[in-house]
Amino acid sequence: MVEQTVATKIAFIGLGRMGLPMAVNLVSAGYQVTGYDRSKEACAAFAAKGGTAADSARAAANGAEIVITMLPTSGIVASCLVGEENALADVAPGALVIDMSSSVPADTLKLAEELKARGLSLVDAPVSGGVGKAIDGTLAIMVGGEAGDAARAEPVLKAMGDRIFLAGKLGAGHVIKVLNNYVSAAGALAAVEALIVGREFGLDEDVITDILNASTGRNNTTENKVKKFILSGAFNSGFDLALMSKDIGIAAGLAGDLGLDMKLLSRTSQEWNAATEELPAGADHTEIYRYVDGGSRRG
Missing domain, CATH: 1.10.1040.10 (N-(1-d-carboxylethyl)-l-norvaline Dehydrogenase; domain 2)
Incomplete structure (x- = not known):
């Protein structure tokens, strides 16, 4: 198990209605969080709450030990991480990706294989509870992945939710x-x-x-x-x-x-x-x- 501390560098990609308050809660917990969203207004709102905003997904993930995605579809997640935007090009060695989007399980398994070839790990950790619980950090979070990876993600997830469930193998959360x-x-x-x-x-x-x-x-x-x-x-x-x-x-x-x-x-x-x-x-x-x-x- 890799111990997490608040010194952990986190990239948070997807600062929408759910993602923005979740990323803000990570900042409040003391994590170093760089966020990115295609909406300049969302990036500005994140910066106003104490986060660091980047001008691209790749820039946000530069040197990150943990990369969190909160995006509309699994296709967008893949495009962002390993496709056109190539956000994972400059992450820290052995970085962990936490996909908190609502994604197609088969797509998650395919993405995990691509990440494994790069020496990176993936857990899926979608949420339930709506915007209100995203704001107050009381989301329910459903985690799929290997036990060691889930344990590595858990301290970070606890900054965003108060009920963390290990659902099972990779894809189970989705x-x-x-x-x-x-x-x-x-x-x-x-x-x-x-x-x-x-x-x-x-x-x-x-x-x-x-x-x-x-x-x-x-x-x-x-x-x-x-x-x-x-x-x-x-x-x-x-x-x-x-x-x-x-x-x-x-x-x-x-x-x-x-x-x-x-x-x-x-x-x-x-x-x-x-x-x-x-x-x-x-x-x-x-x-x-x-x-x-x-x-x-x-x-």
Whole structure:
């Protein structure tokens, strides 16, 4: 096991709505963090919080002992690290890469082989909890990888989350992340359908929500999203509908690769894909309510 200290040099690539507060928490923990994002505004925001901003992914990772990615897709992760941007060209010997994105497990395994040839290690460590928990450092983090690599990553991960789970072998973190989002997305569909059916019968949607939350039908959507983001009309939870759809699609693809016919998973993926196509680009995932509501009237 390699001991980590706050002197560890970290590169954090991807300073979006989740990545920025996560990187800031690493700075607050005393790590030397250089961040990069294609958004100049995000880089400026990171610098304003005490981090060091670089003008490229490769510059951010120069000399880094740990490189963290928090990017939209596994394709972008690979392009950034070993493709066009070649961010890993100048990292410290034996550096550890922690992919905290929501990636395709097969892509993660392929990337690990490329990194191994360079003498580098990889763990996958996607997160759950949303922007609020990213800000206060209480994310749930699901780690896949060899035990020694996971142990090496753990002190760094503890600066961003308070529940660190060793999910299993490399890729396991990404698998459980997309399965979690599938379960969450299926629950969201059920919740908004219940609201709409009850509303059309004449029930108050606030009352419906209160009863669900006092009963066995409660779930993450009913407890944390319906009143705050849906019934309020805010639709600004901070997680894009397209990203939720992507994760469910990864889960459905994995089931297919394993020779499994998961009917509800397939149906859920179809519904979220359709919502992504129908709603405006950048729609929040809580806008699934708008899609279901409109569909119930069209159908």
